[in-house]
Amino acid sequence: MHNGQGVRQLAELGLALLLSSLIGWERAAQQKSAGLRTHTLVGIASALMMEVSQHGFTAVLGLQNVSFDPSRVAAQIVSGIGFIGGGLIFVRRDAVRGLTTAATIWLTAAVGMACGGGLPILALAVTALHFLVVRGYPLFTSRLIPETAATGFEARLTYRTGAALLPRLMETCTRRGFRIVQVKVERLPGRADDAARVLLGLEGAEDPTVLASELFHEEGVLDVEVSAAADDE
Template structure:
């Protein structure tokens, strides 16, 4: 009975549950919410709620790991190792991250969101472990990578060897798509993906005649794609041509 009292007496001791611990949880809440809000605005599978819960939960696990076992600290034969809980957090977050990654038509998606969940877990652990400045720095790194890097890659999108997307709208039943693919190949581009949009009547009064369709070609090449766009502009039956940087499939 004395052993039970020895363990139970400090359970509601305010030490380890003071202003510092609540502040650390609050910082984790704020930082993880910022990352979650950015993901929510990008309409990703894991948004504001998921990232916030991951960040706050990781911080709470760290608080429990550091302050939650004071009652058994003085017992003979009992060893305290706060790093054990931290290691389990790192292992457990993999289940959430793995559930966000999926493959569709040889394209892997969700990698960036899974990595963001992993980072949010780490910043929550940093806040719970008494390192809020590191957590804030990790949050800044997130916005630098996710928001800043795409700007850099877009500016470099037309350098030789880069990947681009060719957006076309054309009149069907003229064999244009086959000629377009042949032209891309002749110009030294490799077509990695073809996405065709549903056909629509060119004119509401013309049923059964020429229709309009859209196609997105993902191209890889060693030279600029502007000459390709310029040539297609003069083709009969081509309604519109657009070119932009290849969209990252790992988001």
């Protein structure tokens, strides 16, 4: 094989496969919207485009009045990958989600470009830095920055209807310092106690276990379950 299609180029594509898969595995382990396959495909595609940028035009370089700038392909990768990253960012409950995952898509593209551009040491270094930032920084910042930001919770309650209990339950939540961002009530037909189930989306910095205990001791409440709301970075 020749003309940019040799063992070195295949090795660079293989390195892009390995490193982008590692980044995608970390995102998949965190159950993010873009996981193993997305990151791997972005990394491989970026590496291939860099190979094309370097070796795909050698046949015309010797022709008279023909010149080109290989860096233009890299610039188009940087611009084009923004469409994927933009599709991962959305707003939920007045908060922006998906920024970290979108950033890793950009980083994976850069790693793939480095592999395709013949810079394996830089690709390895950036992949290692990715794991340092994504996995290590939360542990580091949690010790330096007090956890005072509001956290999302979901409270699922089963209660007896007919006693205007739901407004009292919601008042308890707000009195405990939680903001109610979602209310979803579901009837439970077939039960002898005429019960209903409500899902309350809550935000606050207080201890949710204390709230769960107080809600459970309200007369007419049959069951309470409080859990952290799903969070997409």
